[in-house]
Amino acid sequence: MTTATADRLRPARPRLTVDWSDVALNVYIGVFFLYLFLPLLIMVLAAFNANDTPSVTDWRGFTLDWFTGRTDAAGNLVVKGLPQEDRFIQGLGHSLAIAAGVIVISIPLGLSGALVLTRLETRATTLLYTLLVSPILTPGIVLGVSTMIFWRDYFALEAGLLTTMIAQGTFIASYCMLMFMARLQRQDRVLEEAALDLGASSFMVFRRITLPFLMPTIATSAVIAFLQSIENYNTTFFAIGGSWTLVTEIGSRMRFGLSPVINAIGVVFVVFTVTAAVIWTLARRRELARKAAA
Amino acid sequence: MSNLTRTYGPFLTGLVLLLTGVWIIALIILPQVNLIDRAFVYVPRGGEAQQAALELERAQQRIATIDFDIRATEKEIAQAASGGGSAGAGGAPSPSNPFAPGAKIGSSNVVRPGMPTPGLAPPAAPPEQRLKTLETERAELQGQLGGLKERADRLKAEQQAATGYSLRNFTTMSGLHWRIFGMTLVYSFSVTVLCFLVCYPIAYAVAQTRSPERVALLMLGLVIPYAINELLRIFAWVMILANRGILNQLLDTLGILDLAQGEAVHWVASNGAVFCVMIYAYILFMVFPIYNTIETLDRNQIEAARDLGASTWRIHWRVVLPHAKPGIAVGSIMTFMLSAGSISVPGLVGPGLHPDWFSQIIYRNYFEAGNWNIGSAQALLLLVACTLFILAVMSLFRVSVREIAR
Numbered sequence: 001m002t003t004a005t006a007d008r009l010r011p012a013r014p015r016l017t018v019d020w021s022d023v024a025l026n027v028y029i030g031v032f033f034l035y036l037f038l039p040l041l042i043m044v045l046a047a048f049n050a051n052d053t054p055s056v057t058d059w060r061g062f063t064l065d066w067f068t069g070r071t072d073a074a075g076n077l078v079v080k081g082l083p084q085e086d087r088f089i090q091g092l093g094h095s096l097a098i099a100a101g102v103i104v105i106s107i108p109l110g111l112s113g114a115l116v117l118t119r120l121e122t123r124a125t126t127l128l129y130t131l132l133v134s135p136i137l138t139p140g141i142v143l144g145v146s147t148m149i150f151w152r153d154y155f156a157l158e159a160g161l162l163t164t165m166i167a168q169g170t171f172i173a174s175y176c177m178l179m180f181m182a183r184l185q186r187q188d189r190v191l192e193e194a195a196l197d198l199g200a201s202s203f204m205v206f207r208r209i210t211l212p213f214l215m216p217t218i219a220t221s222a223v224i225a226f227l228q229s230i231e232n233y234n235t236t237f238f239a240i241g242g243s244w245t246l247v248t249e250i251g252s253r254m255r256f257g258l259s260p261v262i263n264a265i266g267v268v269f270v271v272f273t274v275t276a277a278v279i280w281t282l283a284r285r286r287e288l289a290r291k292a293a294a
Numbered sequence: 295m296s297n298l299t300r301t302y303g304p305f306l307t308g309l310v311l312l313l314t315g316v317w318i319i320a321l322i323i324l325p326q327v328n329l330i331d332r333a334f335v336y337v338p339r340g341g342e343a344q345q346a347a348l349e350l351e352r353a354q355q356r357i358a359t360i361d362f363d364i365r366a367t368e369k370e371i372a373q374a375a376s377g378g379g380s381a382g383a384g385g386a387p388s389p390s391n392p393f394a395p396g397a398k399i400g401s402s403n404v405v406r407p408g409m410p411t412p413g414l415a416p417p418a419a420p421p422e423q424r425l426k427t428l429e430t431e432r433a434e435l436q437g438q439l440g441g442l443k444e445r446a447d448r449l450k451a452e453q454q455a456a457t458g459y460s461l462r463n464f465t466t467m468s469g470l471h472w473r474i475f476g477m478t479l480v481y482s483f484s485v486t487v488l489c490f491l492v493c494y495p496i497a498y499a500v501a502q503t504r505s506p507e508r509v510a511l512l513m514l515g516l517v518i519p520y521a522i523n524e525l526l527r528i529f530a531w532v533m534i535l536a537n538r539g540i541l542n543q544l545l546d547t548l549g550i551l552d553l554a555q556g557e558a559v560h561w562v563a564s565n566g567a568v569f570c571v572m573i574y575a576y577i578l579f580m581v582f583p584i585y586n587t588i589e590t591l592d593r594n595q596i597e598a599a600r601d602l603g604a605s606t607w608r609i610h611w612r613v614v615l616p617h618a619k620p621g622i623a624v625g626s627i628m629t630f631m632l633s634a635g636s637i638s639v640p641g642l643v644g645p646g647l648h649p650d651w652f653s654q655i656i657y658r659n660y661f662e663a664g665n666w667n668i669g670s671a672q673a674l675l676l677l678v679a680c681t682l683f684i685l686a687v688m689s690l691f692r693v694s695v696r697e698i699a700r
Contacts, residue, residue, distance in 0.1 A: 021606065025495060025499050028495055028496075028499075029496060029499055029512075032492070032496050033515050035574075036515070036516075036519045037515075037519065039527070039530035039531055039533075039534060039574070040519060040522065040526075040527070040530055042530060042533060042534065042540060043526065043529060043530040043533060046533060053538065054533050055533070055538075055539075055540065055543070056540060057540055057543035057544065057547070058543065108313055109313055109314070109316075109317045109321075111310075112309070112310040112311075112312075112313035112314045112317070113313075113314050113317060115298065115302075115310050116298075116310060116311065116314045119297050119298045119301070120297065120298055121297065126695070126696075128318075129695060129696065130695050131318055131322060131323075132314075132317070132318065132322075133695065133698075134322065135321075135322060137627060137631060137680070137684055137698075138631075138677065138680070139631050139632075139634060139635025139653075139676055139677065139680055140632075140635055141635045141637055141653050141656060141657075141673065141676070142329070142635065142673045142674075142676060142677045145329070145656070145660060145669065145670070145673050146325035146326055146328065146329040146673070147321075147325050149325075149328060149329065149332065149666060149670065150324060150325035150328045150329075153328060154324075154328070166321065169321070170317075170321040170322060173317060173321075192301050196300070196301065201303070202300075202301060202302045202303030202305075202306060203302075203303060203305070203306065205301060205302065206301075206302050206306055210302075227521070231523050231524065233523075233524055233525055233637075233638045234635060234636065234637050234638060234653075237637055237638075237657075238637075238657070238660070247523060247525055250523075250525050250526070250529070251525055251638065251641070251642060254525070254528075254529060254532065254642050255641070255642065255645050258529075258532065258533060258536065262526075262529055263529075265526070266522075266526045266529065266530070269522055269523055269526055270518075270522060270526075273518055273521045273522050274518055276521070277514055277517045277518050277521060278514065280517075281510050281513065281514050281517075284510075285506070285510060288506075
């Protein structure tokens with residue numbers, strides 16, 4: 001036995017000494033996460049500062065006023081908090097309405113597109129595919145203005161919630177389509193064939209086999225579509241006209257100067273996001289564990 | 295086709311095709327065609343032609359007023375010549391002089407500049423002299439009239455001739471706007487490259503982490519900021535960079551500047567601030583695609599390369615990077631597209647204080663100048679730039695559309 005083979009049989013490198021490249025990488029990861037989270041932490045902290053310009057350095061005491069508002073003894077509103085900001089509340093209503101519309105638009109469109117692309121073997125498939133994913137690759141503002149002027153030019157539809165819904169639906173449908181395609185590619189076509197052979201009507205096949213198989217994806221697509229719609233700013237900003245959503249209202253408020261009420265909204269967003277992300281991670285881990293056990 | 299109809303029958307197939315068709319035609323193609331159509335139709339601002347027409351009208355009106363005054367003055371002279379007193383006492387108000395009786399009854403101090411005051415005693419100048427000045431003014435105006443009319447007609451004809459398909463929406467774009475367009479692309483490209491440089495080690499590190507708990511934690515750390523609204527991420531940075539923001543407060547505490555004396559670094563007034571916030575806002579669009587591709591790389595390949603004596607650089611250059619190409623392509627395309635078309639970051643970080651971003655010019659043409667066709671031309675430029683970037687990335691990394699959008 002030569003020393004070379006002996007070397008190869010040994011573990012690659014005994015990790016007794018400090019691996020400096022590992023340390024450097026870990027430090028880098030630490031710095032990166034600090035960079036990601038420090039601004040958000042500052043934003044969250046400033047929501048509880050009694051200072052009416054959002055700040056953490058100029059601390060004027062802990063307060064929840066920006067969340068609740070405050071009235072003096074006579075019942076007059078002294079500090080305008082979240083519940084008193086009517087435009088934010090209305091904007092949230094608009095956002096939810098748009099998101100509902102976007103889900104209704106993008107799931108049928110995305111599913112149809114996915115069915116066409118996965119089941120229809122034509123030479124034009126690549127072209128169709130390029131066309132159908134192009135909204136994702138188009139800058140949001142171009143999507144926003146083109147939708148806005150098109151519906152105005154040809155249908156005299158003024159920019160508003162409806163045009164925003166259409167503009168968002170156009171690209172969110174593409175995301176849904178990609179998710180449906182991924183799912184459909186894993187489908188066992190034999191089931192559908194068998195059902196047809198056993199005399200099921202085509203409608204029955206769709207309702208009893210395809211749809212149940214796609215159900216999880218429909219649910220995830222709905223969630224993704226909802227989040228994308230609520231979050232969207234660039235497209236919405238160009239298609240919304242005189243109306244507003246929660247996010248565009250945050251934007252216009254920011255242009256007039258910073259208010260801790262925006263921090264309060266930020267805290268609400270952060271709490272929602274963290275909760276959702278943790279639940280999602282736990283669910284995924286449980287699923288992975290179940291798969292590993294099976 | 296047969297495949298679909300056989301499984302789902304003609305009705306469902308028809309529905310599926312109809313929906314896809316509506317999506318492609320009504321939502322994707324036609325709006326873009328309309329945008330392109332508008333981009334090539336030049337509609338003159340109308341400003342100049344309108345101005346000329348207005349000037350002409352004003353001159354004509356002035357001549358009419360002068361005519362009126364001249365007639366009144368002439369009448370006055372005639373009355374004065376025929377032993378004026380009787381006319382005044384007779385109180386026959388001449389049609390050209392409706393104010394005459396009122397002027398007599400009311401206060402005599404009312405002096406209307408520019409209006410002849412024939413009934414009022416004592417007139418500023420003798421009627422003959424006034425007549426003369428009025429007549430010279432009229433002659434002068436009539437001399438100009440021809441020129442004005444010619445100019446108004448010419449501009450109107452030009453306006454009509456220019457309407458129609460042309461490249462004028464692009465050619466009339468000012469040099470400044472072209473420069474902003476170029477700068478936007480350069481900045482967006484730099485944002486993309488920087489995002490890649492920052493993200494690659496992170497994506498690699500997360501993908502190479504062995505313990506599932508640690509991976510879950512790291513992923514959570516990436517997902518949370520990614521899921522928090524873009525505007526709030528920007529807001530957090532605006533808080534830091536504002537004139538009385540956290541960074542300046544910090545410098546104040548360190549004694550580098552004195553906020554109390556009004557000293558402050560105007561961070562938000564620079565393109566640098568837009569640049570930094572943009573990296574922060576879009577960096578995670580780069581991390582996830584790269585992570586997704588590196589994750590599928592078999593770790594044994596890296597081990598093998600290492601055992602064969604490859605250096606760390608070489609491993610990355612020859613093993614990891616080639617494998618991650620589709621991810622890098624997707625990340626770059628998304629980051630570039632988002633930054634070049636971003637209205638949120640430049641619009642909200644020190645709005646109006648830093649040089650414009652191209653998206654802001656587009657916004658202004660649409661919603662402030664009401665100049666939709668020029669706005670469409672600019673939106674089209676942006677779209678073309680992004681498309682070219684996508685094509686360049688695709689050929690550089692040798693990836694297909696299918697690999698990009700997955």
